[in-house]
Amino acid sequence: MTGRRITAFRLTALVLGFGFLYLPIAVLVAYSFNGSRLVTVWGGFSTRWYAALIDNGKFGAAALTSLEIGVMAATIALVLGTCAGFAMSRFRRFRGRALLGFMLMAPLVVPEVIFGLSLLLLFVAMQTWTGWPASRGIATVTIAHATFGACFVAVLVRAQLAGFDRSLEEAALDLGARPWTVLWRITLPGISPALVSGWLLAFTLSLDDLVVASFVSGPSATTLPMAVYSSVRIGVTPEINALATVFLAVVFIMVALAARLIARQERRRLAAGS
Amino acid sequence: MIPQGWLRRGLIWLPFLWLALFFLLPLLVVAGIGFAESADTIPPYAALITRTSAGLESQATLDNYRELARSCLLAYGNSLGLAAFAAALCLLIGYPIAFAISRAPGFWRQLLLFFVVLPFWTSFLIRVYAWIAILQPSGLLNRLLLAAGLIDAPLPLLYNGFAVELGLVYSYLPFMILPLYGSLARLDESLVEAAADLGARPWRVFVQVILPLTVPGIAAGCLLVFIPAVGEFVIPDLLGGPSTVMVGKLLWQEFFDNVDWPVAAAMAVALVVVLTLPLLLAQRFVDPGNGPQGPSVRGEGEPA
Numbered sequence: 001m002t003g004r005r006i007t008a009f010r011l012t013a014l015v016l017g018f019g020f021l022y023l024p025i026a027v028l029v030a031y032s033f034n035g036s037r038l039v040t041v042w043g044g045f046s047t048r049w050y051a052a053l054i055d056n057g058k059f060g061a062a063a064l065t066s067l068e069i070g071v072m073a074a075t076i077a078l079v080l081g082t083c084a085g086f087a088m089s090r091f092r093r094f095r096g097r098a099l100l101g102f103m104l105m106a107p108l109v110v111p112e113v114i115f116g117l118s119l120l121l122l123f124v125a126m127q128t129w130t131g132w133p134a135s136r137g138i139a140t141v142t143i144a145h146a147t148f149g150a151c152f153v154a155v156l157v158r159a160q161l162a163g164f165d166r167s168l169e170e171a172a173l174d175l176g177a178r179p180w181t182v183l184w185r186i187t188l189p190g191i192s193p194a195l196v197s198g199w200l201l202a203f204t205l206s207l208d209d210l211v212v213a214s215f216v217s218g219p220s221a222t223t224l225p226m227a228v229y230s231s232v233r234i235g236v237t238p239e240i241n242a243l244a245t246v247f248l249a250v251v252f253i254m255v256a257l258a259a260r261l262i263a264r265q266e267r268r269r270l271a272a273g274s
Numbered sequence: 275m276i277p278q279g280w281l282r283r284g285l286i287w288l289p290f291l292w293l294a295l296f297f298l299l300p301l302l303v304v305a306g307i308g309f310a311e312s313a314d315t316i317p318p319y320a321a322l323i324t325r326t327s328a329g330l331e332s333q334a335t336l337d338n339y340r341e342l343a344r345s346c347l348l349a350y351g352n353s354l355g356l357a358a359f360a361a362a363l364c365l366l367i368g369y370p371i372a373f374a375i376s377r378a379p380g381f382w383r384q385l386l387l388f389f390v391v392l393p394f395w396t397s398f399l400i401r402v403y404a405w406i407a408i409l410q411p412s413g414l415l416n417r418l419l420l421a422a423g424l425i426d427a428p429l430p431l432l433y434n435g436f437a438v439e440l441g442l443v444y445s446y447l448p449f450m451i452l453p454l455y456g457s458l459a460r461l462d463e464s465l466v467e468a469a470a471d472l473g474a475r476p477w478r479v480f481v482q483v484i485l486p487l488t489v490p491g492i493a494a495g496c497l498l499v500f501i502p503a504v505g506e507f508v509i510p511d512l513l514g515g516p517s518t519v520m521v522g523k524l525l526w527q528e529f530f531d532n533v534d535w536p537v538a539a540a541m542a543v544a545l546v547v548v549l550t551l552p553l554l555l556a557q558r559f560v561d562p563g564n565g566p567q568g569p570s571v572r573g574e575g576e577p578a
Contacts (some may be wrong), residue, residue, distance in 0.1 A: 010374035014386065017371035021393060021447065024404035027414060031407060038412075082287035088278055094286055103293035111505020111555055113522045114542045117529060118300035121539065124317045125303050147296045150289060179277055210399050211507050211522075215529075225399050232403045232512065241407075244400040251395045259388065 013136055025248065032241035049242035059243055062227035069223060073145035074203035080146065080259055081153025081198060088154065089161040107148045108155075116215030119144050123216060136218035144216045145209060149202030153194075156201070160194035193265060200258060204251075301546075308540040309334040319536050338540035341355035346524060346541060353520040356435070357503035360442035361496040364450035367443065368495065372454035376461075387455065402441055402512050409437055409513070417532060426471050433515035441509040446502065457491025458484075493555070500554055505545060521545050 032050075036043025053059060084104055091097070107115065123140055125132055133140055168190065172182045188195070210225035217223065231237050276284060293543045310319040311333060324331050375386045393401060403546045411428040419425045431437060461484065507522035514523065521541065529538040546553075 009370070010377060013370035013374040014378075017367065017374075017447075018386075018389060018453075020367070020444065020461070024401060024408060024444070025393070025396070027408055028404040029402070080289045080292055083285045084293075085303045087278075087286045087289065091282065091286065096290060100286070100290050100293070103290075103297055106553070107293075107297055109501050109549075111502065111522060111545060111549075113505055113507055113525045114301075114304070114545060115297075115537060117525065117542050118304040119296065121307055121535070122296070122300035143296055147293065150292070179281065183281075184478055185279065187351070204395055208398055211526075215433070225397065228397070228399055228403075231404075232399070240318075240400070240403065244397065244404070246453070247400065253394065255395050 013171035016061065022153035028241050029245045029248065030213035031238065032245040034238065034241075037238060049238040050246075053239050053242045053246070056239060059224065059227055059239075062222050062224045064107055065221055066224040069142050069145060069221075070203045070206040073142045073149055073206045074199045076142070076146035077153050078195060078199045080150035080197065081202070082157050084150060085154040085157025085161060085194075104151050104154045107151045112159045112209070112211035113215075114146065116144070116212035119147075119212070120215040120258030135220060136216060140216045140218070141213050141221060141223065144212050145202070145206035148212075149205055152201050152205065156194040156198045157191060193262060196258070196261070200254075213249045222242075304539045304542050307536055308338055308543045309336070310536045310539075311335050311337065312534050316442060317535065334421070338536045338542070341537055342540055346473060346521075346544075349521050349524045350544070352518060353504045353506075353522070354548070356438060356442060356518070356520065357500045357506075360439060360503050361450075361499040363439070363443045364447050364499045365454075365496060368447055368450035368454055370489075372451045372458055376455055376458035387452075390451050390455075393448060398445065399508055402445060402508050405437065405444070405513060406432065406443055409440075432513065435514075435518045437513035437515075438510050438518045438520070441513045442499075442503050443507065443517050446499040446510060449498040449502075453491045453494035453498065454488065455491075456494075457488040461487055481496045491566055497555055498553055501549060504549060517530045 033045050033047065034041075035046030035048065036044055084100065087094070088097070088101060088104065119140075120136075123136060127133060164187070168207070169182050169186050172186050173179070208225065209223075210229050213223045214226055214229075215224065228240060228243065231240055276282075306322060307319055310322055311317055313320040321333065322334055324333055345412055371390075375383060375390070378386060406413070409431040410416075411430070411432070415429070415431060416425075416428040420428065429550070465483055465487070466479055469483045470476075474482070502518075505522045506520060507526055510518055510520040510523045511526070523539045525545070526539050528534050528541060
């Protein structure tokens with residue numbers, strides 16, 4: 001029952017569990033190299049669907065739109081989420097603290113369809129009242145993604161600030177540093193792991209979102225998930241398999257780099273601490 | 275350091291105003307439009323209050339909610355049932371996995387956890403779509419079963435409740451494994467050893483010691499699976515059939531296909547109401563400030 005041993009039961013659980021989690025992904029990657037158009041027939045190894053993907057400009061343009069939205073939304077989310085995490089962590093009492101806490105938590109659990117629908121109805125109502133936004137597209141999707149991204153960033157920043165050694169800040173203040181300098185030179189570098197992972201998380205969530213973007217976008221902006229969805233609805237298409245494989249490769253490389261970065265920082269921190 | 279003055283006000287008010295404008299206000303707008311009549315205008319709903327010669331006149335109506343009660347109850351029942359079943363299945367499948375990870379040697383533990391989280395970083399849409407190739411009549415699973423001689427004709431595995439349930443369990447399993455792992459990793463090993471030393475059989479140790487001690491992780495995991503699963507759109511849309519309509523999909527259809535915005539808004543309000551109890555529970559478990567599951571909050575807040 002106990003101890004750090006590999007038993008037959010544990011090994012079975014791990015093999016079956018991870019097999020289940022990764023089987024569909026493996027199948028997708030395998031089929032992307034299938035020479036046949038039919039998923040049921042193995043037509044030999046081929047990269048024709050990657051060529052078809054490059055020729056099809058639709059996905060390229062959508063990917064650029066998604067990247068643009070993702071970078072902007074993650075950056076806004078980082079600023080908002082860091083402020084919010086800081087406020088919730090450092091200010092014990094201020095008017096509206098409970099409401100802010102609620103507004104930071106609720107978007108994490110409110111269903112996407114509701115979030116998307118409500119924001120769209122707001123944008124439509126605002127257009128009627130104020131004339132802005134005149135049309136829906138990149139700007140409205142960015143606002144939507146920044147909003148839920150900020151809540152995730154806030155959770156990470158708050159957790160990191162809870163474990164932050166405040167004596168460093170106090171020492172800097174005692175030595176005559178201005179509060180702004182302390183914030184910029186001590187606190188923010190100290191919570192940089194949360195800032196990096198928060199930005200990446202907000203960026204990934206934005207890149208991955210279909211439902212909210214479908215609601216708040218207009219004809220001028222099609223994100224990558226929206227383009228994929230319109231193809232996927234028709235059924236299995238080999239080009240999507242190739243696109244998925246490219247996407248997976250990019251994600252794996254990015255995650256591996258991020259993991260290395262975090263591991264190196266962790267080592268440096270441990271080395272500095274000992 | 276506790277920022278003061280304009281810095282303090284900025285840190286509070288910037289996120290506060292943004293979230294009030296782009297999260298809270300939209301929910302109020304939805305609640306309002308849920309009472310509006312649909313119309314063939316742009317936008318496709320009538321104003322709630324109109325100015326007539328006799329003064330202000332309210333156009334609010336409960337018709338949208340009557341419509342819901344008449345034709346959408348099945349979708350709500352489907353959503354709650356499928357999501358609850360998915361949470362139960364995730365618990366059954368996820369517990370042994372989380373247990374095995376928490377008992378793995380140090381390096382392996384980190385690596386396995388990493389591979390549990392990794393699917394989060396890949397496209398949700400594409401992971402659900404991948405199941406179509408596996409489940410369809412001429413898909414991988416049917417061909418394997420046919421080749422093995424277990425079945426004579428392809429099984430209808432796609433576009434039904436089975437496919438939706440499988441998609442839900444597959445997509446949300448990591449949400450169950452992570453909190454379970456959190457609870458199991460914090461488990462005080464000496465209690466387990468004491469029970470074993472006192473002669474309890476492994477099964478009894480599990481039921482009477484380990485299981486009760488990991489209840490917070492079980493509760494958090496069930497909520498993290500159940501809540502997003504209830505409002506799911508992509509899974510019932512890609513894998514489901516006409517008999518497995520869920521609220522998220524129905525809301526989407528009302529909005530995009532029927533262009534009935536007021537009914538869609540009413541559906542959203544009803545869904546929030548249905549989810550309120552689990553949402554309140556979730557606040558206890560998800561909010562890092564309150565929940566037993568949250569990270570340590572030592573050092574939070576101003577010094578007294």
